[in-house]
Amino acid sequence: xxxxxxxxxxxxxxxxxxxxxxxxxxxxxxxxxxxxxxxxxxxxxxxxxxxxxxxxxxxxxxxxxxxxxxxxxxxxxxxxxxxxxxxxxxxxxxxxxxxxxxxxxxxxxxxxxxxxxxxxxxxxxxxxxxxxxxxxxxxxxxxxxxxxxxxxxxxxxxxxxxxxxxxxxxxxxxxxxxxxxxxxxxxxxxxxxxxxxxxxxxxxxxxxxxxxxxxxxxxxxxxxxxxxxxxxxxxxxxxxxxxxxxxxxxxxxxxxxxxxxxxxxxxxxxxxxxxxxxxxxxxxxxxxxxxxxxxxxxxxxxxxxxxxxxxxxxxxxxxx
Amino acid sequence: xxxxxxxxxxxxxxxxxxxxxxxxxxxxxxxxxxxxxxxxxxxxxxxxxxxxxxxxxxxxxxxxxxxxxxxxxxxxxxxxxxxxxxxxxxxxxxxxxxxxxxxxxxxxxxxxxxxxxxxxxxxxxxxxxxxxxxxxxxxxxxxxxxxxxxxxxxxxxxxxxxxxxxxxxxxxxxxxxxxxxxxxxxxxxxxxxxxxxxxxxxxxxxxxxxxxxxxxxxxxxxxxxxxxxxxxxxxxxxxxxxxxxxxxxxxxxxxxxxxxxxxx
Ligand SMILES: Cc1cc2nc3c(=O)[nH]c(=O)nc-3n(C[C@H](O)[C@H](O)[C@H](O)COP(=O)(O)OP(=O)(O)OC[C@H]3O[C@@H](n4cnc5c(N)ncnc54)[C@H](O)[C@@H]3O)c2cc1C
Ligand SMILES: Nc1ncnc2c1ncn2[C@@H]1O[C@H](COP(=O)(O)O)[C@@H](O)[C@H]1O
Numbered sequence: 305x306x307x308x309x310x311x312x313x314x315x316x317x318x319x320x321x322x323x324x325x326x327x328x329x330x331x332x333x334x335x336x337x338x339x340x341x342x343x344x345x346x347x348x349x350x351x352x353x354x355x356x357x358x359x360x361x362x363x364x365x366x367x368x369x370x371x372x373x374x375x376x377x378x379x380x381x382x383x384x385x386x387x388x389x390x391x392x393x394x395x396x397x398x399x400x401x402x403x404x405x406x407x408x409x410x411x412x413x414x415x416x417x418x419x420x421x422x423x424x425x426x427x428x429x430x431x432x433x434x435x436x437x438x439x440x441x442x443x444x445x446x447x448x449x450x451x452x453x454x455x456x457x458x459x460x461x462x463x464x465x466x467x468x469x470x471x472x473x474x475x476x477x478x479x480x481x482x483x484x485x486x487x488x489x490x491x492x493x494x495x496x497x498x499x500x501x502x503x504x505x506x507x508x509x510x511x512x513x514x515x516x517x518x519x520x521x522x523x524x525x526x527x528x529x530x531x532x533x534x535x536x537x538x539x540x541x542x543x544x545x546x547x548x549x550x551x552x553x554x555x556x557x558x559x560x561x562x563x564x565x566x567x568x569x570x571x572x573x574x575x576x577x578x579x580x581x582x583x584x585x586x587x588x589x590x591x592x593x594x595x596x597x598x599x600x601x602x603x604x605x606x607x608x609x610x611x612x613x614x615x616x617x618x619x620x621x622x623x624x
Numbered sequence: 625x626x627x628x629x630x631x632x633x634x635x636x637x638x639x640x641x642x643x644x645x646x647x648x649x650x651x652x653x654x655x656x657x658x659x660x661x662x663x664x665x666x667x668x669x670x671x672x673x674x675x676x677x678x679x680x681x682x683x684x685x686x687x688x689x690x691x692x693x694x695x696x697x698x699x700x701x702x703x704x705x706x707x708x709x710x711x712x713x714x715x716x717x718x719x720x721x722x723x724x725x726x727x728x729x730x731x732x733x734x735x736x737x738x739x740x741x742x743x744x745x746x747x748x749x750x751x752x753x754x755x756x757x758x759x760x761x762x763x764x765x766x767x768x769x770x771x772x773x774x775x776x777x778x779x780x781x782x783x784x785x786x787x788x789x790x791x792x793x794x795x796x797x798x799x800x801x802x803x804x805x806x807x808x809x810x811x812x813x814x815x816x817x818x819x820x821x822x823x824x825x826x827x828x829x830x831x832x833x834x835x836x837x838x839x840x841x842x843x844x845x846x847x848x849x850x851x852x853x854x855x856x857x858x859x860x861x862x863x864x865x866x867x868x869x870x871x872x873x874x875x876x877x878x879x880x881x882x883x884x885x886x887x888x
Contacts, residue, residue, distance in 0.1 A: 373797075374760070374769070374770055374771075374772070375769060399790045399791065399792075399793075402756060402772075403760070403772045403773075405757065406724070406756075406757035406758075406760040406761055406764075407760050407763075407764060407770070409757075410725075410760070410761055410764040410765075411764070414848060415723065415724070415725055415848035415849040416757060416849075417849065418754075418755050418756060418757060419754070431852060435754070436752070436753045436754055436854070437635075437637070437644065437653060437752060437753075437754070438637055438751065438754065440641065440644045440856065441644070441646055441653065441854055441855065441856055441857075442853075442854070442855055442856075442857050443753070443851060443853070443854050444851070444852040444853035444854075445849050445850060445851060445852060446849075446850045446852050447848065447849060447850070448846070448847060448848045448849070448850065449848055483769040483799060483800055484769050484771060484797050484798065484799040484800075485797065485798045485799075486795055486796070486797050487785075487796050487797065487798050488794075488795065488796035489793060489794070489795045489796070490793055490794045490795075491792060491793045492792050492793055492794075528888060536809070539810075540809060540810075546789055546791070546810060547791060547792050549791075552754060553748070553749075553808070553809070554791065555791050560887060561882070561887045561888070569641075570641070571641055571644070572637075578859075582885070582887055583861075584878070584882070585863075590865075593640075593641050595863045595865070596641075596859060596861070596863070597859055597861055598861065598863045599861055599863065599864065600863065600864050600865075600866065600878055600881055600882070601863045601864070601865050601866065602865070602866045602871075602874045602875065602878055603865060604871055604874060605871075608871040609871045609874065609875055612870075612871045612872045612874070612875035612876075613875035613878060613879065615872075615875070616872070616875040616876040616878070616879035616880075617879050617882075617888060619876075619879070620876075620879045620880065620882075620883050620888065621888065
């Protein structure tokens with residue numbers, strides 16, 4: 305009988321990344337039987353000891369998994385899932401999970417709910433809630449078969465409180481079926497705080513009129529110890545790198561303070577920042593949607609408001 | 625080279641947020657009156673990707689395929705006006721309210737029926753449910769590799785090279801053909817059909833196939849994922865707009881409020 309929850313752990317440079325503990329936390333709260341983890345990659349076995357709060361960690365450690373490929377990871381995770389026979393499989397809605405989810409679910413003869421933000425057992429069955437229609441709606445889904453597979457949005461779940469590591473079980477998987485090859489990989493470098501982890505994010509939109517409009521945005525972000533974000537309009541125009549894009553098809557941020565300058569607040573943008581504790585908007589259009597989600601706002605032209613605000617912040621900070 | 629581009633017809637997303645409405649009983653989105661459905665944004669970009677491959681030379685046939693209501697013919701016509709050669713419209717009562725697995729089952733059956741397809745292009749996600757699963761499911765069903773989130777797609781011989789966009793990196797992936805590639809907006813704007821092309825598209829062939837034509841049994845379309853509820857989330861923040869005669873006054877008022885709230 306399918307039982308328990310199996311999560312896909314993610315590690316980077318030998319360390320467990322945040323989504324792993326968020327998935328374990330979500331899995332524990334489902335109260336649907338034992339929680340186990342799978343760790344997939346090359347040279348990752350040592351990190352199994354750092355995955356805590358689980359009964360067991362299945363490890364597939366194979367040189368063919370050094371780079372993520374859909375084939376490699378779906379073969380490996382499907383093999384583990386068949387062995388563990390869980391009722392629920394949880395992945396992060398990350399680079400890996402959003403690609404892997406449908407391939408894994410299909411191989412297991414089941415379906416996937418993508419980008420979920422809430423999970424709940426109802427009468428022994430998983431119900432997931434996810435944003436749809438660019439974040440304008442919420443959809444609740446249930447599953448006809450087992451296991452129920454869901455990808456979980458980063459930062460939507462409280463992390464597990466730690467605990468002890470699980471027993472390690474190594475699984476051998478035939479990976480001769482990998483048909484794609486990663487021939488190059490460039491990592492976008494950003495200075496300063498990582499956008500996803502920043503406590504303050506200052507984002508700029510198309511209303512800035514050009515890349516030079518980001519000088520003030522960058523200055524304000526530095527002043528507040530935060531990171532720079534952008535709308536998709538800005539990334540599409542090439543004013544800022546895609547790695548700074550916030551939203552449905554960009555990054556999800558949930559800082560304490562999110563300052564949106566000359567951003568209209570389309571649902572697809574809000575999908576990436578509505579988890580912020582406080583949103584502040586500067587926009588010349590009093591009817592802009594961004595004000596509907598904001599705690600504080602200034603209606604005005606950023607060209608005059610932003611320099612004045614930078615000066616005001618400096619003054620207030622100097623006063624202590 | 626035969627490329628199939630899967631294009632979904634979706635409600636226009638470019639509407640004021642206030643006019644987005646859901647019928648909770650029917651679990652459906654109710655488009656505002658007079659707003660016509662459109663080709664899903666990334667799917668038009670997938671057509672653009674196909675046209676760029678065609679423009680690069682070599683004999684290339686592009687088939688635009690859509691599953692949906694009879695009105696989905698419009699999005700096929702749009703793809704044909706962008707330069708597609710032929711259309712396939714999949715309509716049948718048995719295709720109503722399919723989940724992604726059902727949709728991919730029908731699309732992959734139609735692709736198999738075409739027989740000689742080398743490359744299937746889809747959008748990274750449809751601009752209604754924002755799932756991003758159908759392309760991968762089609763690949764699983766066809767038994768081909770899939771490469772997701774493409775910003776460029778180039779074909780050389782029996783392989784395809786895809787530049788993938790990831791939030792923090794770019795990746796170049798090579799795959800054997802046949803393959804499925806899902807396309808992201810970073811590929812660029814879809815071309816705008818000229819009047820002449822729109823007129824030419826009217827004469828291009830659109831095959832209309834139902835469940836029987838593609839050999840899919842209604843039983844194979846039972847949903848694996850059930851929609852239990854659809855609703856619009858409440859946003860109950862009340863914005864405090866900073867008053868002041870000058871931008872300096874407004875800015876200072878904001879800075880003080882943020883300091884009081886211990887946010888700076
Ligand atoms: C499927 C899908 C996915 C998407 N994903 C994302 C995503 O991940 N992230 C994202 O951001 N978008 C996304 N979008 C796009 C989104 O719908 C909007 O088009 C986009 O967010 C608009 O960006 P913007 O607010 O910068 O530009 P606009 O909507 O053009 O807004 C510009 C704003 O600037 C204001 N303004 C102009 N001049 C000034 C001035 N001088 N001073 C002050 N204010 C000024 C205007 O009043 C306006 O409100 C997606 C769309 C789709 C369909
Ligand atoms: N009904 C459909 N007709 C044609 N293509 C579709 C259909 N549904 C999904 N697709 C394709 O699959 C992609 C991903 O859709 P989804 O998995 O629903 O987000 C879309 O961008 C389309 O290219």
